[in-house]
Amino acid sequence: MKKRAFFTTLILFLFFLYAGITIMSAIIFKDKVGVIKERCLAEHYVIVSSILKDFQALDSRGVGIEESLESLMHPYSYLAKGNDMGLAVYKSENLVYASINKENLADINTDSYKEGQRYITIKDDDKPFVYVAGLLPAPYEDYALVYRYNIAETINSWNQLKNTLYLAGTVLSICLAFCLLILLNEIFRPLKQISDASMGIAAGEYEKRLPVSGNDELAYMAQSFNHMAMEIQRQIADLNEAARQKQQFVDNFAHELRTPLTAIYGYAEYMQKAVISEEDRLMSCGYIMSESKRMENMAYQLLDLAMMRNHQIKKEQVEMETLLGSVYNTIQKKACEKEITVTCRCQMDCVTGNAELLESLLVNLIDNAIKASEPNSCIEVKAYQEDQVKVLSVRDYGKGMTERQLQHVKEAFYRADKSRSRKEGGAGLGLSICEQISQLHDAHLQFVSGLMEGTEVKVIFTTL
Structure with missing residues (x-):
């Protein structure tokens, strides 16, 4: 029973502990990713605003945007590259500039940002990245900017935190298992003592008692058990004494009965086989009657005893x-x-x-x-x-x-x-x-x- 309680409690604890760690890790991950997405959307907006001003400046000088796009985007790409980020510009559905591998842009959903909504997604090719895509404001709505942000450091940080939580959970589980074993040993110790005492009483050791300490339910149980053991010992002693007295009663009764019967048989045999005088015959008859009277008195006394037992x-x-x-x-x-x-x-x-x-x-x-x-x-x-x-x-x-x-x-x-x-x-x-x-x-x-x-x-x- 102790093993069953130990493993059941431990399994339930491990289940809820690791389920809690998993749920907590998922919540932390979602929160971190949410923060990164908000950051990427903000940075995408800042870059779009800056490019919009650059496009307006080019228009005011009468310079073509596509001819100057490479040089215009170079400072942004340089900064993004240093942070392991990337930029790409589409005109309609044609890629006109990219500091990102074209293969990484293959799965970008253009339908969403064509409708004026910014599109954000997470892709894990060689490294995990967040991609934000959106159209530029009018009159440059033919252009779309794709911004890529590296979240590998965030993912690694989350993995370290998750692994730390699982490691702490494992250490905590080991400590709990050890403490639970000690606790169950203390809880089941009185039951083992009761079992040992019960087996001892069953084997005839009626003086077995449980130690009583404290003032809780276990102490009351020990007191009740000791009272029961004391009553059993007393009743067994009474039964043994009654058995002894009954055996002594039978032995004494047999002895008392033998004495008058021997005398009666002896005098009767003497009267039958010996040639005796009238005086000897009367004497023998007197002994026979005396012993018979004693047996009669004994029988009446035994009857009185039997009638008085349990009699109201x-x-x-x-x-x-x-x-x-x-x-x-x-x-x-x-x-x-x-x-x-x-x-x-x-x-x-x-x-x-x-x-x-x-x-x-x-x-x-x-x-x-x-x-x-x-x-x-x-x-x-x-x-x-x-x-x-x-x-x-x-x-x-x-x-x-x-x-x-x-x-x-x-x-x-x-x-x-x-x-x-x-x-x-x-x-x-x-x-x-x-x-x-x-x-x-x-x-x-x-x-x-x-x-x-x-x-x-x-x-x-x-x-x-």
Whole structure:
């Protein structure tokens, strides 16, 4: 495209430049020739006037004109010869005097000056000449004077000027071609940068960016391209992260599924092939039912996750006192079994959301807190408003988590304490469900934890 623009612009410029030079040269030539013609006509008139006086003088002395014509014209021819000019005199159609070759007079049109008009023409035999022919005034209208003027010097001067203009045009064209090439390189440089950056992005170099300088359209284009590249990089990163999480989800799911299936198959095979007592049979059946129940819980939790993705919920005003009371009744039995005290404190009236989902959210968070706590410890549940933002908080004083564990705690099937969770039947889906519920309520989860310092989980609502 750059070559096409270069050659197209250059050809158009050369066409108009040389057309302009040609037209200008033609105008200058016409002007010079016009000036010369006017000069020749004036000089012809002066010579005719002078000859007329000489003819009158001869007549007054009674001397014949034709006998004295040679001597009469000699001074004029002498002067004309010095300037490479020439004179010729006709009487009727007969040439009676000439300082010019007769061959050069062959094409002189006598019809025009016979009618009283002066005739002027340009002939280029060996040299370019202007010929002016005209009749003498009465009573000598039988005589006609032809005056020849050499315009070779004028033509040569015009040719030099024309050649100078063409030479200057050629030099100017070369300079223009060089400047045009530099200009096009500067104009097309951003396009080449865009092309290189686009190819780099297509090859996976998503950090490619264009330099932004100035405040013109190219700068705006570079900013738009960089914004597009940044969005592409972000989306690719999101897709890679989503793919990683999906693969991890599948791997974890396969691992979680394998454990109960292995136990179920092992106990079933033991019951089939071994001679066992009634007590062993009941124990094996109990393990089979326990693992089956864990698989059932996992299936229900996965179903909850699937149903909540891209799902719009019906929201209404939920009374916090009622919600916390319902949550307390649900988790009280499990907390008492582990000798853990759960306290609820409500400092706000209501929140906009779905009561069932919010109850599930708090139950999951408190259940995780119970699993992380030691006997005779306390769990604090609070609902309050902070800096015009509504917050639900669950605080325990259990084992806590490291910074690395906090980074993955909301991932499906992730468990900070794998042995404890599996022993208690957890599949690592509770916090993933909590995250989904929070997003449906325009809220986000915030974790504050430290090893042996306990964990506080806050559900922060971004809208009132």
